[in-house]
Amino acid sequence: MASETEENKLVRNENESSELCSEPLFQRKEHELRILTSEEAEKLQNDTDFVSEFKQLKLEREAQKNWDLFYKRNSTNFFKDRHWTTREFEELKACREFEQQRLFILEAGCGVGNCLFPLLEEDPSLFVYACDFSPRAVDFVKKNPSYCAETCKAFQCDLTKDDLTDNIPANSVDVSTLIFVLSAVHPDRMHLVLQNICKVLKPGGCVLFRDYGLYDHAMLRFKSGSKLGENFYVRQDGTRSYFFTKDYLRCLFEKAGFEEVSNEYVLRETVNKKESLCVPRVFIQSKFCKPQKKC
Numbered sequence: 255m256a257s258e259t260e261e262n263k264l265v266r267n268e269n270e271s272s273e274l275c276s277e278p279l280f281q282r283k284e285h286e287l288r289i290l291t292s293e294e295a296e297k298l299q300n301d302t303d304f305v306s307e308f309k310q311l312k313l314e315r316e317a318q319k320n321w322d323l324f325y326k327r328n329s330t331n332f333f334k335d336r337h338w339t340t341r342e343f344e345e346l347k348a349c350r351e352f353e354q355q356r357l358f359i360l361e362a363g364c365g366v367g368n369c370l371f372p373l374l375e376e377d378p379s380l381f382v383y384a385c386d387f388s389p390r391a392v393d394f395v396k397k398n399p400s401y402c403a404e405t406c407k408a409f410q411c412d413l414t415k416d417d418l419t420d421n422i423p424a425n426s427v428d429v430s431t432l433i434f435v436l437s438a439v440h441p442d443r444m445h446l447v448l449q450n451i452c453k454v455l456k457p458g459g460c461v462l463f464r465d466y467g468l469y470d471h472a473m474l475r476f477k478s479g480s481k482l483g484e485n486f487y488v489r490q491d492g493t494r495s496y497f498f499t500k501d502y503l504r505c506l507f508e509k510a511g512f513e514e515v516s517n518e519y520v521l522r523e524t525v526n527k528k529e530s531l532c533v534p535r536v537f538i539q540s541k542f543c544k545p546q547k548k549c
């Protein structure tokens with residue numbers, strides 16, 4: 255297996271159960287952005303060395319290949335199960351109109367299913383559609399012992415290009431999760447992902463979103479020469495990451511026809527015992543609904 259890059263360790267550390275990450279010191283929801291130290295602000299300001307247009311076009315063309323290679327290198331070992339999804343997103347249960355109602359969930363950009371399998375474990379009456387544009391990731395999902403055609407349908411799909419209605423009936427999904435996926439998409443194409451999801455959501459259905467927030471420690475760790483654009487960076491393995499502000503995210507969703515329900519920064523501080531480092535993490539956690547009329 256290729257050695258893990260520093261940025262990748264941070265992605266991995268996002269997950270509280272990772273063995274590389276020691277206990278979080280705190281977690282709190284915030285309206286405002288994290289305040290940078292003067293050193294951090296200076297570092298970001300001085301980083302004006304953008305990746306060439308030629309290389310940027312290549313990264314866009316090879317985005318799918320780079321994620322597929324990521325799963326070839328890491329198989330199912332990289333991200334840990336995201337058990338916090340049900341804990342953090344109580345809405346999954348709350349949106350049932352009656353107790354026996356079967357909820358239809360879409361996990362957009364499912365990876366190897368770290369979110370979907372814990373969800374199904376907690377509530378086997380769900381039906382989960384799961385898609386990703388890495389064929390390897392989708393294969394891992396299908397080979398998971400908990401995968402079963404009665405509760406799950408996994409398929410390969412580029413959310414910026416392939417119409418989700420090819421696999422999911424229009425207006426049929428109660429809740430879509432979008433977890434650390436939109437950050438991997440070029441900012442010029444993010445709206446296409448949201449429009450695509452909107453088509454399969456029921457009127458009143460919602461997107462539960464979690465991703466990197468502006469000034470997350472991972473953003474400050476990028477070396478000069480990794481910058482693709484405003485708040486957009488490339489990792490050593492060719493995968494890309496955008497760091498969101500609440501306003502930017504609200505604008506994106508509203509332009510795609512959604513209404514904001516909640517939209518907050520989640521600030522966490524974790525201590526890396528091995529390196530005696532206190533690491534400030536910034537995530538953004540939000541909920542946007544498709545209006546009762548239509549997008």
Ligand SMILES: C[S@@+](CC[C@H](N)C(=O)[O-])C[C@H]1O[C@@H](n2cnc3c(N)ncnc32)[C@H](O)[C@@H]1O
Nearest residue numbers: 321363364365368386387388412413433434438
């Ligand atoms: C950081 S991983 C997160 C995976 C999963 N959501 C999780 O939380 O464990 C980002 C995922 O987004 C997928 N992805 C990136 N761009 C995509 C696109 N245009 N269409 C579909 N999936 C995409 C990648 O293949 C990768 O599996």
